[in-house]
Amino acid sequence: MLPDLTQYLWIAWLVLALLFVIAELVTLEFTFLMLAAGTLLGGLGVNLLGGPWWLQVAAAAAVSALLLFTIRPLLLRVLHRGKERALTNVDALYGMGARVVAPFVDDLGSVRLDNGETWTARLSADTPAVGVGVGDRVRVVSVLGSAVEVSSSPQPERTSDDG
Structure with missing residues (x-):
C-alpha cells in the first residue's frame, strides 16, 4: 500500500x-x-x-x-527609470575620439581610439587627407567591418583636469 x-x-x-x-x-x-x-x-x-x-x-x-x-x-x-542604455561593443565606438598614429595614404591610416584600441581607419568623404596628420584628433563616424571611418574632430582635446 x-x-x-x-x-x-x-x-x-x-x-x-x-x-x-x-x-x-x-x-x-x-x-x-x-x-x-x-x-x-x-x-x-x-x-x-x-x-x-x-x-x-x-x-x-x-x-x-x-x-x-x-x-x-x-x-x-x-x-530602470532614468537610466540611459549602456552602449557596448561596436555601438560604443560611434562618436568616440581618436588620435592618428599612422599617416593616411590613399584614405587609409591607423588611429588609436580613446579606449586604447588601435584600428585601421578610413577618412570620411568630408575630411581632406591633407588636413589630417599623425597626432591629430579625429572622431569615429561609423564602423566598416574591421575598420572605422573617421572625420576631423571639432571638439577641443580633453585634459586630465577637465573632469
Missing part, C-alpha cells in the same frame, strides 16, 4: 518557492520572483484551502503568468 502523499504537497510548494527565490537572487530580473509568488499564492494557497493537486498546479501557473505579464514589466520600468 502506498501512502497518500498529497497531504505533504504543501512542503513541495514551499521548497519550490524557496528554489525560485534562490534563482531570483542569481538573475535579478524579477522572473523567478514572480514564479515564487505564483507558487505561494496559487499552489500553496489552493493547497491550504483543500483543493486537489491539479487545481493547485493550475492556480500556481495562472497566478505566475498573471504576475509575469502585469507586475514584472511595471517593476522593471520603475527599476
Whole structure:
C-alpha cells in the first residue's frame, strides 16, 4: 500500500518557492520572483484551502503568468527609470575620439581610439587627407567591418583636469 502523499504537497510548494527565490537572487530580473509568488499564492494557497493537486498546479501557473505579464514589466520600468542604455561593443565606438598614429595614404591610416584600441581607419568623404596628420584628433563616424571611418574632430582635446 502506498501512502497518500498529497497531504505533504504543501512542503513541495514551499521548497519550490524557496528554489525560485534562490534563482531570483542569481538573475535579478524579477522572473523567478514572480514564479515564487505564483507558487505561494496559487499552489500553496489552493493547497491550504483543500483543493486537489491539479487545481493547485493550475492556480500556481495562472497566478505566475498573471504576475509575469502585469507586475514584472511595471517593476522593471520603475527599476530602470532614468537610466540611459549602456552602449557596448561596436555601438560604443560611434562618436568616440581618436588620435592618428599612422599617416593616411590613399584614405587609409591607423588611429588609436580613446579606449586604447588601435584600428585601421578610413577618412570620411568630408575630411581632406591633407588636413589630417599623425597626432591629430579625429572622431569615429561609423564602423566598416574591421575598420572605422573617421572625420576631423571639432571638439577641443580633453585634459586630465577637465573632469
